[in-house]
Amino acid sequence: MAMTGIEKGCFLRLFNRGGYVLNFTTDSFDTFTKSSVGVALCARYGLSKGKSLTAYIEEAPPEDASKLLCDLFEYYEAHYTAEIEGESSEWGADEYRRYYEKCKPIAKREQSGVSVFAQKADLEAHxxxxxxxxxxxxxxxxxxxxxxxxxxxxxxxxxxxxxxxxxxxxxxxxxxxxxxxxxxxxxxxxxxxxxxxxxxxxxxxxxxxxxxxxxxxxxxxxxxxxxxxxxxxxxxxxxxxxxxxxxxxxxxxxxxxxxxxxxxxxxxxxxxxx
CATH class of the missing domain: 1.20.120 (Four Helix Bundle (Hemerythrin (Met), subunit A))
Incomplete structure (x- = not known):
């Protein structure tokens, strides 16, 4: 099942921090997205990290958009424990945590779907x-x-x-x-x-x-x-x-x-x- 526009928006609101994407630098973000979906987003679009991510998610094939958002979600879970557990005093932390709770079941569904898609592709190759x-x-x-x-x-x-x-x-x-x-x-x-x-x-x-x-x-x-x-x-x-x-x-x-x-x-x- 492909993500809806509303679901993609939840992830983008979780990751986009006023034009930044989480704690990535431009170089580290390009390295991350290149590893995830084969595209260095900032280098491609010449925009801020947040705008580059949004542009890619709007035009990418559904499976590629899903993979990048799920990979970023895993990164978020690994690096934003304080925010997830309600221990962060940073501005907007409570709102981000609410988006996290909305995104979690979607990510679980999509990660399962990616596995199935790969298996299906292997079968169809035969x-x-x-x-x-x-x-x-x-x-x-x-x-x-x-x-x-x-x-x-x-x-x-x-x-x-x-x-x-x-x-x-x-x-x-x-x-x-x-x-x-x-x-x-x-x-x-x-x-x-x-x-x-x-x-x-x-x-x-x-x-x-x-x-x-x-x-x-x-x-x-x-x-x-x-x-x-x-x-x-x-x-x-x-x-x-x-x-x-x-x-x-x-x-x-x-x-x-x-x-x-x-x-x-x-x-x-x-x-x-x-």
Whole structure:
């Protein structure tokens, strides 16, 4: 969820101290913003630190604006403890503390969103079909706004990944297979099935256990999806699971899908090399 204009304004009021930004000098501010978002703001805009920050936040892509504001918020928390705890006698300290309380939940939300965005970008780098991209978009969009849909989409993402891999490798699959059977067939196709790993190899037993657990993710998500995900009608008494359960399903599905697709890509590269 992108920050609203009002939310951005809360951060700007917290950081802007009469044209200054917190306790930064011009040079240290440019160094900080360059490290955060790749832009030395004062050098770019030729304005005061406060006006340069405002200009950038107004025109930057939402994810870049969010990152810089969240990075500045972390800096504020590390360097303005007295103000946060109400121990500062500086002019305006009480007002800044009120803005801090408003900004804190927004920063927490956005920092979580940055992590998800990065994970989503990693996934989309793997898949090229528009259908797969649409699934990924729906999955990451719905995990906090509609947990029931996110749980259902997690299962669908695994299904689509496995079917794509099997089809690319000329393998057939039964449309009546369970999700667990589909994942097992995919792992066998990629020679990463736990039962086929030689436990006598270095760390072989550990790899077998990890792969076994990874394979079980599919069964767990399928079981979760049946009563709590989309795809089945629900009675009036239905109560969905919480956002944290949706995040668990999305994170687990993502881990499995990334591993399977990485193994698939590696196999393709090996065939080309030989």
């Amino acid at each position: 898949f090229t079909s528009e259908y797969m991209r649409q699934q990924i978009d729906a999955l990451f969009t719905s995990r906090e706004t509609y947990p029931t849909e996110a749980i259902g989409k997690s299962k669908e993402l695994i299904e689509s990944c496995c079917k794509s891999i099997l089809e690319e490798n000329g393998r057939t699959y039964d449309k009546n297979w369970s999700l667990g059977q589909l994942v097992k067939a995919t792992m066998q196709c990629l020679d990463v099935d736990a039962n086929e790993i030689n436990a006598g190899l270095p760390a072989g037993d550990t790899v077998k256990r990890i792969l076994g657990s990874l394979g079980n993710i599919a069964g767990g998500i399928a079981e979760l999806r049946n009563p709590y995900g989309t795809g089945h009608g629900k009675p009036d008494s239905y109560k969905g699971l919480t956002v944290r359960h949706a995040k668990l399903a999305v994170g687990s599905a993502t881990t499995l899908v990334e591993y399977l697709w990485d193994a698939h890509e590696w196999r393709k590269e090996q065939r080309v090399a030989h």
